[in-house]
Amino acid sequence: MAAVDAPVCVDELSVRDISVILSGLSNDVVIPERFMVKEALRPSLSLLPSSDLPVIDLAPMLASPHGSAGGRADVVSALTRAAKEWGFFQVVNHGVPIELLERMASSGHDFFCLPTEQKEKGAGSNFLDGYAGKSRMVKDVGCMWLEGITLRSILAEPSAEQFANRVWPSGNPTFCDAVSEVGRELEALKNSILGLLAEGLGLPTDFFTRPFEELKAAGQPNAGADLRLNFYPACAQPSLALGTMAHTDPTLMTLLYQDTGYGLQILGKDGSSWHLVDYKRDGIIIFVNDVLQGWSNGVLQAGIHRVVLNRDRHRLSFLLSSRPPSELLIQPACTMDGEYCPPRYRPFTFGEYIAATSEYGHLPPENGRKGIDIYAGISS
Numbered sequence: 001m002a003a004v005d006a007p008v009c010v011d012e013l014s015v016r017d018i019s020v021i022l023s024g025l026s027n028d029v030v031i032p033e034r035f036m037v038k039e040a041l042r043p044s045l046s047l048l049p050s051s052d053l054p055v056i057d058l059a060p061m062l063a064s065p066h067g068s069a070g071g072r073a074d075v076v077s078a079l080t081r082a083a084k085e086w087g088f089f090q091v092v093n094h095g096v097p098i099e100l101l102e103r104m105a106s107s108g109h110d111f112f113c114l115p116t117e118q119k120e121k122g123a124g125s126n127f128l129d130g131y132a133g134k135s136r137m138v139k140d141v142g143c144m145w146l147e148g149i150t151l152r153s154i155l156a157e158p159s160a161e162q163f164a165n166r167v168w169p170s171g172n173p174t175f176c177d178a179v180s181e182v183g184r185e186l187e188a189l190k191n192s193i194l195g196l197l198a199e200g201l202g203l204p205t206d207f208f209t210r211p212f213e214e215l216k217a218a219g220q221p222n223a224g225a226d227l228r229l230n231f232y233p234a235c236a237q238p239s240l241a242l243g244t245m246a247h248t249d250p251t252l253m254t255l256l257y258q259d260t261g262y263g264l265q266i267l268g269k270d271g272s273s274w275h276l277v278d279y280k281r282d283g284i285i286i287f288v289n290d291v292l293q294g295w296s297n298g299v300l301q302a303g304i305h306r307v308v309l310n311r312d313r314h315r316l317s318f319l320l321s322s323r324p325p326s327e328l329l330i331q332p333a334c335t336m337d338g339e340y341c342p343p344r345y346r347p348f349t350f351g352e353y354i355a356a357t358s359e360y361g362h363l364p365p366e367n368g369r370k371g372i373d374i375y376a377g378i379s380s
């Protein structure tokens with residue numbers, strides 16, 4: 001590529017164009033100002049994954065799902081400790097086929113490499129419905145450097161098919177099959193993990209799953225598993241921009257797969273150090289979310305996370321977000337392991353809480369306090 005006098009501003013170019021420009025122009029490429037997040041939020045790009053982040057092997061569970069073998073107790077205590085301390089852990093040997101995870105990621109890449117006009121056919125009514133490009137401005141922060149697809153209630157509704165029929169002239173059965181298989185697998189894994197965490201807290205195994213089943217049996221339609229695919233194009237100035245700002249997810253639990261590392265960071269207990277999550281080919285990353293923090297009376301902590309960018313590579317992630325029914329009344333579990341602790345949260349319904357998050361899709365932490373604590377915490 002020819003030398004240039006003025007810096008080239010990279011904005012809404014296609015994914016392929018960005019790669020070509022970045023490899024040819026090195027430091028002459030700048031990003032548009034609206035993507036430069038305010039100074040206090042700019043990421044320090046720690047390049048080494050943190051070795052102290054919890055990685056938990058679920059093989060003992062697969063070998064003996066209901067058994068009382070020692071391995072199960074060890075898994076329960078490792079998961080519970082990680083969910084209390086980090087609100088985050090990565091599981092391996094979980095039984096979800098790697099081939100399926102990679103097939104979903106590859107279908108996602110196929111979509112994000114399409115021309116912008118074609119991707120925009122998949123846009124829905126807001127940024128959490130169908131395709132949303134890189135234009136969402138977060139007030140007082142800047143625009144986030146990501147594109148995404150959100151498909152609602154994938155286990156109950158043909159949302160993937162409706163999306164694919166808008167984007168591709170003859171639909172896309174490969175994409176749709178991957179969505180429904182991934183949805184079923186991650187939903188089953190989520191229920192197992194919720195059961196193990198309940199046991200770890202001394203609660204009945206079905207404590208966090210039974211209300212979902214009851215509401216489903218009563219024909220309650222708005223509970224669901226939503227699938228989101230996130231795509232973070234390579235960014236010429238990764239130290240100035242963010243893929244997503246620091247947040248906790250507002251739902252019950254998130255299960256996430258990443259196709260490369262060097263992106264997702266977790267905030268440590270000290271409230272200031274960011275830890276880079278290592279890529280594991282068969283890793284599934286689990287977040288405790290706001291509802292689970294409130295429901296467990298703050299014993300489990302929602303994991304604060306954000307996404308930083310890479311200069312020379314794109315990154316894709318997809319996640320299943322477990323969304324309770326709007327009517328679910330979240331009343332903190334006060335008695336665990338036979339011991340009573342007064343409620344630290346007022347009861348709230350999921351519908352009320354999600355309505356409070358609508359501007360960003362989550363309640364941002366403020367002055368070291370998480371959104372859920374600001375919203376429903378009882379100050380002592």
Ligand SMILES: O=C(O)CCC(=O)C(=O)O
Nearest residue numbers: 228230244249264307317
């Ligand atoms: O892409 C990632 O690793 C995280 C995405 C995320 O935090 C989200 O979509 O809520």
Ligand SMILES: [Fe+2]
Nearest residue numbers: 247248249305
């Ligand atoms: Fe998130």
